[in-house]
Amino acid sequence: MIKFVRLIQNENMKMFSRVSNWVMVGFFFLVILFNVAMTPADLPNASVEDQFSYFLSGSDSPLLVITALSIIWASSIMAAEFSSGTIKLLLIRPVTRVKILWSKYTLVVLYALGLTIIYFLLTLLFAYILYPGVSFPNESITIFAKMSGLSFIESLFMITLTYFLAVTSYNRSLALGVSLFLYLMSSVLAFVLQTKPWSKYLFFTQLNLTKYASFDGGISAMNTLSFSLCVLGVYFILFIVATWITFASRDVAS
Amino acid sequence: MTKQPVVQLENISKVIGNKTIIDQLSFELYPGEVVGFLGPNGAGKTTTIRMIVGLMAPTSGKILIEGIDIDQEFEKAIRHVGAIVENPELYKYMSGYNNLVHYARMVDGVTDERIEEVIELVGLQNRIEQKVKTYSLGMRQRLGLAQALLHKPRLLILDEPTNGLDPAGIREFRDYLRYVADQEGVCVLVSSHLLSEIELMCDRTLIIQSGKLIGEKQIQVKQEKSQGQKIVRFEVSPVDKAVSLLSSTYQAVSDGFEVEMGREAVAALVQKLVAENIQIYAIETRVKSLEDEFLEITGGKSVD
Numbered sequence: 001m002i003k004f005v006r007l008i009q010n011e012n013m014k015m016f017s018r019v020s021n022w023v024m025v026g027f028f029f030l031v032i033l034f035n036v037a038m039t040p041a042d043l044p045n046a047s048v049e050d051q052f053s054y055f056l057s058g059s060d061s062p063l064l065v066i067t068a069l070s071i072i073w074a075s076s077i078m079a080a081e082f083s084s085g086t087i088k089l090l091l092i093r094p095v096t097r098v099k100i101l102w103s104k105y106t107l108v109v110l111y112a113l114g115l116t117i118i119y120f121l122l123t124l125l126f127a128y129i130l131y132p133g134v135s136f137p138n139e140s141i142t143i144f145a146k147m148s149g150l151s152f153i154e155s156l157f158m159i160t161l162t163y164f165l166a167v168t169s170y171n172r173s174l175a176l177g178v179s180l181f182l183y184l185m186s187s188v189l190a191f192v193l194q195t196k197p198w199s200k201y202l203f204f205t206q207l208n209l210t211k212y213a214s215f216d217g218g219i220s221a222m223n224t225l226s227f228s229l230c231v232l233g234v235y236f237i238l239f240i241v242a243t244w245i246t247f248a249s250r251d252v253a254s
Numbered sequence: 255m256t257k258q259p260v261v262q263l264e265n266i267s268k269v270i271g272n273k274t275i276i277d278q279l280s281f282e283l284y285p286g287e288v289v290g291f292l293g294p295n296g297a298g299k300t301t302t303i304r305m306i307v308g309l310m311a312p313t314s315g316k317i318l319i320e321g322i323d324i325d326q327e328f329e330k331a332i333r334h335v336g337a338i339v340e341n342p343e344l345y346k347y348m349s350g351y352n353n354l355v356h357y358a359r360m361v362d363g364v365t366d367e368r369i370e371e372v373i374e375l376v377g378l379q380n381r382i383e384q385k386v387k388t389y390s391l392g393m394r395q396r397l398g399l400a401q402a403l404l405h406k407p408r409l410l411i412l413d414e415p416t417n418g419l420d421p422a423g424i425r426e427f428r429d430y431l432r433y434v435a436d437q438e439g440v441c442v443l444v445s446s447h448l449l450s451e452i453e454l455m456c457d458r459t460l461i462i463q464s465g466k467l468i469g470e471k472q473i474q475v476k477q478e479k480s481q482g483q484k485i486v487r488f489e490v491s492p493v494d495k496a497v498s499l500l501s502s503t504y505q506a507v508s509d510g511f512e513v514e515m516g517r518e519a520v521a522a523l524v525q526k527l528v529a530e531n532i533q534i535y536a537i538e539t540r541v542k543s544l545e546d547e548f549l550e551i552t553g554g555k556s557v558d
């Protein structure tokens with residue numbers, strides 16, 4: 001266990017030694033600030049509470065950035081070791097491959113979790129700066145917390161999918177492209193396929209979880225959060241197992 | 255030798271697709287020896303090394319390190335191995351020091367003092383805080399060696415290690431390998447194309463071709479060597495009359511011939527030539543080099 005923590009520490013050191021990561025994190029903060037800057041000053045005929053609530057529910061663009069950054073990291077964190085050849089020196093240590101595989105995955109998950117928490121706290125802080133005097137806690141904060149949490153689950157699923165694609169296909173561009181496409185097009189695909197009942201069992205029609213933050217679908221059993229989570233959960237397990245088996249048995253000849 | 259071998263390969267084969275890259279390879283390496291691993295391009299040296307360090311799984315056969323099966327107990331077996339496989343590829347965007355910290359974290363018991371010790375050993379004190387991307391090839395080799403030595407391995411495997419080192423660096427490197435082998439009983443396996451290099455630092459060589467062991471040679475120390483077979487070059491006239499007197503096979507060269515013979519035989523041949531009134535202009539001897547033997551054994555063929 002201690003060893004696994006040290007491996008995550010290593011991955012973290014490598015991640016934050018890269019200039020590209022600082023650029024990405026910087027971009028993430030910019031999007032949060034941009035979101036605040038674009039908020040209209042005072043809406044007429046709206047109470048402070050309503051404006052507060054409106055601001056929080058409209059602040060979801062940074063969440064998209066978090067998922068996108070997570071996908072980028074999930075596609076490259078292992079592939080980078082292969083393309084630079086450093087994988088050879090990494091795998092000849094007294095650490096099983098499985099631990100190395102999951103330490104990288106865990107770091108990307110922690111990265112997404114960390115950014116989500118920072119996003120949640122910062123946005124809330126700005127909300128109170130913009131609309132002081134709103135009571136704490138309140139209903140809109142609960143919904144906002146739910147939205148952030150669900151977005152993290154989306155990120156978690158996308159990380160798993162991307163990591164699976166990257167580790168099994170040896171191809172980071174493919175993993176990045178396919179994942180980003182499915183994620184961004186998820187709502188469109190769900191809409192196009194909505195007349196086909198079987199489409200509900202395809203993971204990419206179930207990727208939009210944040211819509212459940214304020215209401216729980218409820219029209220039919222197939223439009224609930226639990227149903228979406230079940231579908232994603234099955235795929236999640238499949239991806240994890242396939243990633244595991246592929247990596248554990250693979251010859252490293254790069 | 256009754257010592258336990260540091261590494262044992264038992265009938266190792268590797269088949270990729272339907273091509274047999276390594277074919278029933280077996281050998282044992284012992285503590286304190288520096289072993290050269292030779293073979294023409296594509297012979298399977300790197301593939302063999304990849305299997306010993308667990309990057310590739312053999313199709314059949316068994317590899318034991320310090321008596322531990324690498325396939326059964328990977329973590330325990332690999333604990334004793336330090337290696338550079340082909341080029342020392344390190345994290346270029348990190349400092350040399352952080353690279354070492356990275357590898358130190360992966361093994362239990364590597365202290366900060368040990369890291370400092372290894373840095374000093376490879377002579378990188380002045381550059382260790384700089385990013386690896388600013389390093390020259392030779393400096394990367396040094397850092398590569400440092401990461402291989404961090405955890406005090408019993409088996410040190412180096413694939414083309416002197417590539418990129420300057421002459422002083424090669425000398426230092428050679429002395430260093432001898433030091434760890436002689437003083438600490440480490441077993442060192444070095445693959446290289448530089449035969450003179452191997453000859454200078456190794457106790458023994460293994461020669462492979464097309465995935466099979468085709469030669470094994472103990473390299474004697476210098477004095478013993480001069481008593482062994484030498485290649486002697488005679489510059490004489492007339493050449494055809496002289497060669498008709500030879501009992502062994504010879505190699506014709508300009509104005510003479512070359513024969514492989516011992517010390518006593520040279521004296522006898524000179525007497526014979528003088529008796530036949532043959533003019534001798536020059537006699538040169540040279541010790542048969544590993545290069546001669548390598549080409550002889552492998553047939554000097556091109557890559558197959």
Ligand SMILES: Nc1ncnc2c1ncn2[C@@H]1O[C@H](COP(=O)(O)OP(=O)(O)OP(=O)(O)O)[C@@H](O)[C@H]1O
Nearest residue numbers: 253270275293294295296297298299300301302558
């Ligand atoms: N992943 C692979 N797939 C198919 N063939 C391979 C693979 N890796 C190596 N080979 C083949 O195996 C043979 C041995 O290669 P290897 O790299 O072990 O040779 P080598 O002795 O290290 O050569 P060199 O002196 O050039 O470094 C070569 O014929 C090579 O083409």
Ligand SMILES: [Mg+2]
Nearest residue numbers: 299300301413
């Ligand atoms: Mg090679």
